[in-house]
Amino acid sequence: KAGVTQTPRYLIKTRGQQVTLSCSPISGHRSVSWYQQTPGQGLQFLFEYFSETQRNKGNFPGRFSGRQFSNSRSEMNVSTLELGDSALYLCASRRSSDGSYEQYFGPGTRLTVT
Amino acid sequence: AQSVTQPDIHITVSEGASLELRCNYSYGATPYLFWYVQSPGQGLQLLLKYFSGDTLVQGIKGFEAEFKRSQSSFNLRKPSVHWSDAAEYFCAVGGTGGFKTIFGAGTRLFVKA
Numbered sequence: 425k426a427g428v429t430q431t432p433r434y435l436i437k438t439r440g441q442q443v444t445l446s447c448s449p450i451s452g453h454r455s456v457s458w459y460q461q462t463p464g465q466g467l468q469f470l471f472e473y474f475s476e477t478q479r480n481k482g483n484f485p486g487r488f489s490g491r492q493f494s495n496s497r498s499e500m501n502v503s504t505l506e507l508g509d510s511a512l513y514l515c516a517s518r519r520s521s522d523g524s525y526e527q528y529f530g531p532g533t534r535l536t537v538t
Numbered sequence: 539a540q541s542v543t544q545p546d547i548h549i550t551v552s553e554g555a556s557l558e559l560r561c562n563y564s565y566g567a568t569p570y571l572f573w574y575v576q577s578p579g580q581g582l583q584l585l586l587k588y589f590s591g592d593t594l595v596q597g598i599k600g601f602e603a604e605f606k607r608s609q610s611s612f613n614l615r616k617p618s619v620h621w622s623d624a625a626e627y628f629c630a631v632g633g634t635g636g637f638k639t640i641f642g643a644g645t646r647l648f649v650k651a
Contacts, residue, residue, distance in 0.1 A: 428581070457638070466643045467628065480638040514581055523632030523639050524570040524589060529581035 425451060428517050428530035436536045442503040445533045449496050449517030455479075456498040457527065458490060461512040470513075473498055474521035502535075510537045540565050542631050544642035551619050552650045559614040559645050561629030571612040572630040572639070573603055582628060588612065599623070624649045 429448045437443050449456050457480075458470040469482040473492035490500040496517075502509055512534050516527035541564045551557050563569060570589045574582040586597025593605040603614045612629060626646045632639040 459641075467641045469638055469641075472638060482638075516582075522634055524634050525632075526572055526584050526587050527582075527639060528584070529574075531579075531581045534579075 428515060428528050430513075430515050430530040430533050432533060433531065434534045434536075436538060437505050439505055439507060439537055441505050442501065443505060443535060444499055444501045445513055445515075445535075447498045447500075447515030447517075447530060449498070449515075450528055453517035453519050453528070454496050455518045455521040455525075456492055456496065457516045457518075458498070458500050459514040459516065460484075461514055461532070462510075467514075470500065472521060479521045505537045507537050509535065511535060540631060540633075540640050542629050542640050542642035544627075544629055544645050546645045547643070548646040548648065550648040550650060553621050554618050557614075557616045557619045557623070557647070559627050559629075559647070561612045561614065561642060562610050563612065563629070563631045564610065565631050565633060567633050570632045570634075571603075571605060572632070573597065573601070573612075573614050574628045574630060574641075575599075576626045576628065576644075578625070585614070585627075619647075619649055621649045621651065623647060 431446045455474045457472040460468045472480040476492045487503045492498045512532045514532045515530045518525040518527045543562045573585040576582045588595045626644045628644045629642040
């Protein structure tokens with residue numbers, strides 16, 4: 425079974441631009457979560473989608489948004505990029521949004537904002 | 539409030555020595571506990587999971603973890619560390635229902651030759 429895939433793997437953007445990251449979950453998984461990982465802040469939860477609905481949201485500004493499609497693929501968008509948005513963005517999928525299920529992570533998208 | 543604490547930011551262990559990484563959690567209901575490992579530049583990989591039954595859980599790569607309810611702990615252990623175990627390790631807690639999984643800050647493991 426194929427794992428979680430994220431595209432692109434690496435991205436360089438300029439401050440003020442916007443960016444869209446994509447995540448394809450494991451087949452049969454309907455929940456997709458997004459995390460931001462930085463050396464200073466560690467792993468921070470952005471949001472979780474299940475059946476095209478946002479189920480949970482972390483403490484990030486409205487510049488960070490996401491959506492999920494009917495095939496469970498998910499995208500996250502960051503508008504008006506800031507230098508501090510440089511990070512590894514990880515996507516994770518699981519069968520259900522129930523917290524008792526383990527998550528399977530993709531390799532991440534490394535975003536650099538200059 | 540739910541939380542996970544990994545008291546050690548980094549740990550250095552000699553190759554072949556034993557390892558214990560600490561994890562303490564705060565959770566109001568029955569916890570589901572996880573350990574993940576992240577190698578440099580990669581995503582997180584599940585090492586093991588505890589949800590009920592035997593408090594000693596076996597995982598992949600020779601790791602095990604012990605759940606101690608009285609101490610709210612879920613420490614990760616390995617009897618003999620290999621150089622390839624150098625990575626960052628994350629403890630996490632989840633529960634039934636719509637609660638999001640909460641991750642600790644991680645412990646970076648360095649292995650000395």
